[in-house]
Amino acid sequence: MKDLISNINKVFESRVRLGIMSVLMVNETFDFNSLKDTLDVTDGNLASHLKALEERGMIKVNKQFIGRKPNTSYSATDEGIAEFRQHLKALENLIREY
Amino acid sequence: MKSESKSIEDIKAIRKIMEESSRFLSLSGLSGVFIGVTAITGALFAYLFILDGSIFCEEYFRNHPAEETVILKWQLVADAFFVLVLSVLLALYFSIKKAKRDGKNFMTPISRRLLINLLIPLATGGVFVSVLLLQNQIQLIVPGFLIFYGLSLVNAGKFTFGEIFYLGILEIITGLISAFLPGWGMLFWIFGFGVLHIIYGLAMYRKYEA
Known part of the structure; x- marks a missing residue:
């Protein structure tokens, strides 16, 4: 039980x-406005x-210019992907446990 | 108990966001029906007014003097081009309308990716078919259209409804069969661009929109 919560x-x-992590799990990059x-x-x-x-x-944040307009896009780090996967698994286990 | 229902809700929300942010779901099924009807109308127009009631257009080309077929050829090109432009406009119109109705943006990173992936094989096919036309390889034009169109759909299938992938496979198969049966181009055109689109459109409309 303690294990489940700790993940x-x-x-x-x-x-x-x-939501942010979900989008970045399935998209390599995503810009601020589309997010x-x-x-x-x-x-x-x-x-x-x-x-946060x-x-x-x-x-991680990638800042670049498209023409003259600044464009900020985001992508998940390897660590972020691993942590989010673990978090998802924990959520699923929690449901199954009850 | 409370945390259980919250977890279920979280997972549902995560799935929905992953699905919506990685696939363009505003592609309208209804436009498929209209595109199919447009393709058939274009073929019937060619059959009645350009080819004087002959479905075997390659034979027609062989049996007529070269000077006569030059005009014919460009009339057929104009007809096909008109069908293409109208089809693109219909797809855009119905998809923008569907996006608006669902309160979604039409231009998203995903719809851009979808367009690029659709256009690379499609533009390649367009150029290739033009070469066939210039070199008078009339019998390969319809197979060329169908095969490259099928490849574009297969390529675009990753970014929209998975059914598009299977429509693409069917278009490729239709194209390959038609390459083995020279002379029947118009019938394969009607089947590939007309009948398949209408069936696909109706199925998608019933499944997702009705």
Whole structure:
């Protein structure tokens, strides 16, 4: 029982963070505005969750210019992918256990 | 108990987001039906007004003097081009409409990836078929269209409904068979671009939209 809970990762506790990681698991990169549309959240909300995930090394930020417009895109790090997989497995186990 | 239902909800949300962010789901099934009807109409138009009631257009080319077939050839090209443009417009129109109805964006990283993956084999096929046309290899034009179109669908299938992949396989098979049966191009055109699209469109419409 204790094992099950310990694999639930606190970093992914919010819906927005789950959403960000889900998108980045199946897409190599995804830009800020498309993330915002997909998850249907505000700029500020998304930015703060992205920051938190970045600080913990779950995702990395790529800043580049497309023409003159700055474009920020995100991708999951290897560590982030591994941690998220573990988190998913823990969620699934939790359901099965009850 | 509470954490169980929350976990189930989380997993559902994760699945939905993964699905929606990796596949373009606004592709309209209904447009498939209209594209099929357009292809058949184009073929009937060619049959009635350009080829004077002959479905064996290769034979027609052989039995007529070269000067006459040049005009014919370009009339057929214009007809096919018109069908192509109309089909693309129909697909775009119905898909944009579907995206709007579902409150989704039409231009997303996924729809761009879908377009690029669709266009690479399709543009290659377009150029290749033009070469066939210029070299008077009339009997290979319909097989060429069908095979390259099938390959584009197979390639694009990863980014939209999985059914597109199977439609692509069927188009490739139709194209390959038609390559073995020169002379029956128009019937294979009607089957590949007409009948298959209509069946696919109706099936998709019933499954996802109705």
